[in-house]
Amino acid sequence: MDQMGVHYNTWIVLLSFALAAAAAYSALNLISHAGQASGRIRRLWLLSGACVLGSGMWAMHFVGIMASEWSFRAGYHLGLAVLSLLISIAASYLALWIAVSTRQRFRDLFMSSMILGGGISAMHYAGMASMDIEGRIAYQPMAQGLSIIVALLASYIGVFLFRKFRDHTGYSRWKLYSSLFIGFAVTGMHYTSLRPSHLESASVAGADSVLMGTDVILLTGVSLVTLFMLAISGGAVFLDRHVLERMAYNDPLTDLPNRHGLERYFKEEFFELASGAVFFVDLDRFKSINDTLGHDIGDLLLQEVADRLKHCVGSKGKVFRLGGDEFLIALPECSVEDAQETAQYILRELKRYYSIEGNELYVTASVGISMAPAHGTDRSALMRAADTALYTSKDSGKNKYSVYDQEMNRQQLRRMSLEKDLRKALARSEFMVVYQPKWDSLMNVTVGLEALLRWRHPEHGIISPAEFIPIAEETGLIVPITYWMLHDVCGQNVLWHKTGVANVPVSINMSARMFEGSNLYDVVEEALTRSGLEPHFLELEITESIAMNNMEETVAQLSKLRNLGVRVSLDDFGTGFSSLGNLDEIPVNTLKIDQVFIRKSKMHSKKAIISNIIAIASNLNMEVVAEGVETPEQIELLQSLGCRVMQGFYYGRPMPVNELGQWFIENTA
Numbered sequence: 249m250d251q252m253g254v255h256y257n258t259w260i261v262l263l264s265f266a267l268a269a270a271a272a273y274s275a276l277n278l279i280s281h282a283g284q285a286s287g288r289i290r291r292l293w294l295l296s297g298a299c300v301l302g303s304g305m306w307a308m309h310f311v312g313i314m315a316s317e318w319s320f321r322a323g324y325h326l327g328l329a330v331l332s333l334l335i336s337i338a339a340s341y342l343a344l345w346i347a348v349s350t351r352q353r354f355r356d357l358f359m360s361s362m363i364l365g366g367g368i369s370a371m372h373y374a375g376m377a378s379m380d381i382e383g384r385i386a387y388q389p390m391a392q393g394l395s396i397i398v399a400l401l402a403s404y405i406g407v408f409l410f411r412k413f414r415d416h417t418g419y420s421r422w423k424l425y426s427s428l429f430i431g432f433a434v435t436g437m438h439y440t441s442l443r444p445s446h447l448e449s450a451s452v453a454g455a456d457s458v459l460m461g462t463d464v465i466l467l468t469g470v471s472l473v474t475l476f477m478l479a480i481s482g483g484a485v486f487l488d489r490h491v492l493e494r495m496a497y498n499d500p501l502t503d504l505p506n507r508h509g510l511e512r513y514f515k516e517e518f519f520e521l522a523s524g525a526v527f528f529v530d531l532d533r534f535k536s537i538n539d540t541l542g543h544d545i546g547d548l549l550l551q552e553v554a555d556r557l558k559h560c561v562g563s564k565g566k567v568f569r570l571g572g573d574e575f576l577i578a579l580p581e582c583s584v585e586d587a588q589e590t591a592q593y594i595l596r597e598l599k600r601y602y603s604i605e606g607n608e609l610y611v612t613a614s615v616g617i618s619m620a621p622a623h624g625t626d627r628s629a630l631m632r633a634a635d636t637a638l639y640t641s642k643d644s645g646k647n648k649y650s651v652y653d654q655e656m657n658r659q660q661l662r663r664m665s666l667e668k669d670l671r672k673a674l675a676r677s678e679f680m681v682v683y684q685p686k687w688d689s690l691m692n693v694t695v696g697l698e699a700l701l702r703w704r705h706p707e708h709g710i711i712s713p714a715e716f717i718p719i720a721e722e723t724g725l726i727v728p729i730t731y732w733m734l735h736d737v738c739g740q741n742v743l744w745h746k747t748g749v750a751n752v753p754v755s756i757n758m759s760a761r762m763f764e765g766s767n768l769y770d771v772v773e774e775a776l777t778r779s780g781l782e783p784h785f786l787e788l789e790i791t792e793s794i795a796m797n798n799m800e801e802t803v804a805q806l807s808k809l810r811n812l813g814v815r816v817s818l819d820d821f822g823t824g825f826s827s828l829g830n831l832d833e834i835p836v837n838t839l840k841i842d843q844v845f846i847r848k849s850k851m852h853s854k855k856a857i858i859s860n861i862i863a864i865a866s867n868l869n870m871e872v873v874a875e876g877v878e879t880p881e882q883i884e885l886l887q888s889l890g891c892r893v894m895q896g897f898y899y900g901r902p903m904p905v906n907e908l909g910q911w912f913i914e915n916t917a
Contacts, residue, residue, distance in 0.1 A: 261439070264311040269431030271304015275340070276410070276423050294345055301344070302337030305368060305434045309375045328378030332371045339367020343403075347410050361407040365400035368434050372441060395440035402433035499569040501547055502554035510568045510576060514627040518578055519620070525587040527577035528616040528634040529557065529594065532646040534573040539798075541607060548604045549611070556597045560590065576631070584619060584651065591615045591649035599647070612647035614638055623652050636660045643718075667719050669705065674729060678704050681736055682902040683754070685911070686873055689883055690892045694915065696787070696873075697754045698895065699737045700902050701729065726759045731771055738779035738786060740905060745785075749912050753815060755787035760794045763801070769808045776812075783813030787837070791819050795834050803834060810835045817873070821861060832868055839865045841891070843876020849885055862890050 278297035309332070343364035346356055372395075406429035412422035497509035505513065518524060531553065538546040550573065557567045557575055565579035579590065595613060602609040616638030618624065623633040637652040639660065650656070673679060679701060686696035703711040720726040737754055744750040762768050776783055788809065795802055795818065806816055817838035841861050848854045858874075865872045874886050877896030886894060903911060 261435075264308045264438075265431055265435045267311055268304055268308035268434040269427050271300055271307070272406070272430035273423065273427035275301035275304070275344070276427055280423075290348075294341060294348065297344055298337055298341030301430075302340040302367075302371075303333065305340070306333045306336045306371060306375070308431075308434050309372060309438055325378045328374060332374035332378060335374055336367060336371040339363055339370065343367065343407065347407055357407055357410075358404065361404035362400060364407060364430070365396070365403035365433060365437075368399045368403065368437055369396050372438055376442075392441055395437045398440055399433045399437035402429045402436060406430040406433060502551055502569050504554050504558075504567055504569040504575075506568065507570060510570070510578075511627065513566060513568075513578065518580055518627075519625075523582065524578065524580040524620045525582040525584075525590075526618045526620070526630045526634045527579070527587070527591065527594070528631070528638040529575040529577065529598075530614050530638055530642070531573040531598075532612045532614055532642075534611065536797075537609065537611070541609075545604055545607060545609075549602060549609060552602050552604065553598060553611075557594065560594050560597055576634075582619075587617050587619065588649070588651065591617060595647060595649060614641035614646050615649035616641055616652065617649060618652045633657075639663075663719065666705075666711065666716055667723060670703075670716060670719055670723070670725055673703060673705075674725075674732060676706075678706065679729065679732065680704060680904060681733060681740070682904050683908050684895060684902040685900040685915075686752075686893055686895045687899040688892055689887060689894055694750065694752055694912070695893055696752050697750070697908075698789070698902075699733065699754050699756050701733060701757075702902075721759055721761060724761060727761050730756070730759060730762055731775075734772065734775040735778065738775045738781045741785055742779050742781050745781075749909055753785045753787045755789045755815075755817060757789045757819065758794065760791075760797060763794060763798070763805060766805070768805050769812070772809060772814060773812065776814075784815060787815035787817055789817045789819040789840070792821065795836075796830070799830065799833075806835045810837075820875075831864070836870060838871040838873055840873045840875055840895075843896070846874055846876040846882055846886075846896075849882055855885070855889075858886070858891075859889050866890065 275297040278293055278300060343360045346360040346363065406426045409422050409426040409429070412420070412426075497505055497512065499506045534546065534549075537549060550569075553573075554567065554569065554575070557577065561567055561577055561579065565577055565582070568576045568578070570576055577590075577594075579587065582590070594615060598611065598613045602611070616634045616636065618630045618633035618637060620630055624630040633652040636656050637650040640650040640656050641648045644650070680703075682700050682702055683697040684700060685694045686698065687693070688695045701713060701717070703713075703716050705711050717726070720729060733756060737756055741750075741754050758768075762771075772786070772788070775781075776786065788806075790802075790806075810816060815837045816835055817840055818834070818836045819840045820842040821839045839861060841858060845854045845858050845861075849858060862872050864870075871893065872891050873893045873895055874882075874891050875895050877883060877886070877894040878898050880898075882896075883894065883898065886892075900911060900915075
């Protein structure tokens with residue numbers, strides 16, 4: 249047997265180690281981005297890092313071959329050389345995927361390092377097998393075992409250090425240490441394996457082998473792979489800086505920073521200063537623009553709003569789009585007075601008309617403000633406080649701003665508590681129905697009842713409908729509650745008929761949520777069928793906003809109910825700014841004059857409005873009911889204007905069933 253007689257060029261050996269370590273550092277730099285990405289972008293970072301690391305380890309192997317001064321001639325099988333490259337890249341991808349995807353448990357780090365070390369070893373032996381020499385290489389088992397242990401152990405240390413810099417995309421000494429150990433895993437395995445090996449003489453390889461020549465061609469191949477590594481690294485960095493970062497941190501519609509950009513801004517810039525303000529800005533009734541004019545117009549409006557907000561803030565702060573019609577503004581070094589002045593400016597600017605695609609649009613906004621550090625010292629706390637203040641602005645009539653205070657927090661906590669309890673209230677039978685009479689002032693007789701919902705909370709007592717109905721509307725719980733109420737009211741009315749207590753229709757208020765589906769008719773019909781109530785003894789009350797929203801569908805559903813025999817009344821008439829031109833198209837039996845006009849009926853203008861509503865109802869063959877009647881003077885005025893049916897505290901407060909029976913006895917003509 250002839251010894252291989254391998255001698256090494258020290259400078260090229262050092263070059264091979266430097267190449268492996270540099271490739272590892274570049275790959276780890278790319279992989280650091282994967283921890284902050286997801287989906288396809290995450291896989292792209294992983295693949296880029298795996299290609300750089302795998303190619304670097306492969307190039308190191310063949311640079312190590314060139315560092316050897318052989319005592320024999322050698323060629324290379326192209327197929328096996330390419331296979332060794334693919335093994336290196338595949339093992340790198342799998343190892344890095346496990347290291348990034350897991351919770352950094354010992355078992356996962358160990359598995360990742362075993363795959364990486366095993367891949368280095370497999371790549372090495374596949375690369376050696378690609379050599380075509382005059383004989384065969386005899387490996388010493390002890391040396392090969394030691395070389396594999398070197399690869400596995402150094403790989404484990406390199407992967408173990410990865411958790412120190414997992415999401416750090418810049419320079420890190422831990423990243424440098426990790427790349428040095430991975431570079432040592434490759435070079436240590438290579439030279440530990442080859443040094444004690446020897447060549448056994450054999451016949452020359454067949455001339456028909458597909459060989460890759462030595463020296464120039466091998467150097468060319470390694471150079472190309474090295475250029476490939478540099479191209480991937482450079483391309484990935486360019487993509488990150490100019491494309492992916494923009495996609496990840498900017499909103500594509502408005503070009504404002506998005507939630508990810510917001511998080512980075514607060515982490516790196518906002519809290520460097522002593523104080524600041526956070527504004528939550530939400531457009532009022534933006535959904536109606538999308539519904540009526542389409543999402544394309546809505547998108548153009550959002551772009552215009554974004555431009556105005558940037559103009560309002562200028563260089564003092566930063567504007568972010570959180571999604572939909574929600575924006576956030578961060579103003580560093582801002583006092584409460586400055587924040588209030590800025591909020592007023594924002595409201596004025598956003599209220600100005602917008603000219604979009606030939607449409608003249610008007611929108612308003614609601615603003616919630618929180619101050620740092622008074623209301624929080626981290627992004628989450630400040631955003632939560634600003635959001636709470638925004639709810640206060642919305643609830644108090646919109647087109648306003650509110651600065652957060654502790655009372656708002658108490659109200660928000662109560663709202664959250666009520667929402668949680670409201671979800672259980674129906675199952676716990678905590679709801680009750682009270683009834684308020686409708687009185688014919690000329691005949692002195694009850695002509696109807698309005699059913700009103702009440703909530704008996706086990707801890708807080710009776711909760712005002714003004715407090716829990718909006719929560720039920722927002723959460724959608726109003727739908728099952730209304731279903732229950734329909735069955736309860738219909739059953740109670742039938743019982744009154746049978747006992748001879750009353751024989752009048754009962755009205756129930758309908759939520760807009762009830763018209764979102766197409767099963768309102770079925771629900772009402774089922775309630776009537778189960779109770780045995782005749783349809784004309786049930787009246788559904790809707791508001792103007794319900795009637796005007798998706799009018800065609802609403803009219804279709806109401807028409808089916810009218811054909812069934814159910815009555816329909818239009819509640820709070822005169823306050824919803826509905827178009828009188830559409831009033832005759834809505835299948836309505838009764839107009840209810842809102843109590844706002846009744847309370848101020850001494851004003852000449854209100855008296856004129858009441859008179860006109862009564863005249864409109866008379867001309868359209870509709871009945872009229874006046875709400876909120878409390879004094880004899882109001883009754884006298886309404887009678888003089890032609891309204892005879894009234895509802896209010898003067899005739900009777902909302903009463904539970906047990907009190908209503910006695911009221912009927914006392915007020916029977």
